[in-house]
Amino acid sequence: MNKTFNLLFYVKKAKINSVGESPIYLRITIDGKISEVSTKRTVKPSKWNSAMQKVSGSSEECRSLNFYLKTFEQKVYDSYHELIRDKETVSSEALKNKVVGRGELTRTLIPVFQDHNDRMEKLIGKEFAQGTLTRYKTCLKHTKDFLKWKYSVADVEIKKIDYAFLNDFEFF
Known part of the structure; x- marks a missing residue:
């Protein structure tokens, strides 16, 4: 059984786009091994609350983005439990590949x-x-x-x- 499993949303401030927004990433850590997944969403760095791992504000746009992040997080947890249920090797890379849909070899x-x-x-x-x-x-x-x-x-x-x-x- 795995010793540790952790998820962390963060903003890559070094990758600011032309409208002043940075991409939001999810860091998956399993037994000290790290993989990063893009959430395909961006936010102004000033609106990002690092401690809460969500966007600060009460506008519809902020609520919608926070809901998306929660849904994305749930998808990761579901994929993690699927790997365990299917008795597959659970690693940060395997979980990342399952979340993004890569590496799913279907043998026929x-x-x-x-x-x-x-x-x-x-x-x-x-x-x-x-x-x-x-x-x-x-x-x-x-x-x-x-x-x-x-x-x-x-x-x-x-x-x-x-x-x-x-x-x-x-x-x-």
Whole structure:
């Protein structure tokens, strides 16, 4: 389990834009490792309250920006809990990538199956017979047909393959 997890909103005063506003960033710290995420929002440095980590003021614009920051913070917490629930490695970089939607590799069945068959083809005569490859190619064709018949899709994420999927495929 992680020892520390902390979030901190701050303004990068060194990056003031042409209208005198600075970008708001979120610093994610997990076990002493830091990652920074842009909130894609800007604020005048004089309106930023560092201690409260929010914009000072009661105008509609200030309330709206503070609400956005709270929502953004909740998204980070939700992503953090998702990583824990999915038993994935929780690090500041992994959390940042999950929040910004980067690095989400979705492995699907057909490319994995095709890669397997390509590797098998290279081992014909050494470890496997031609008939074995033929049966794997036939199984791949049946898999594609099954996906079209049962789910009306060309491919499926490997994470979605469960016992029911295998039973249905066997029946098919």
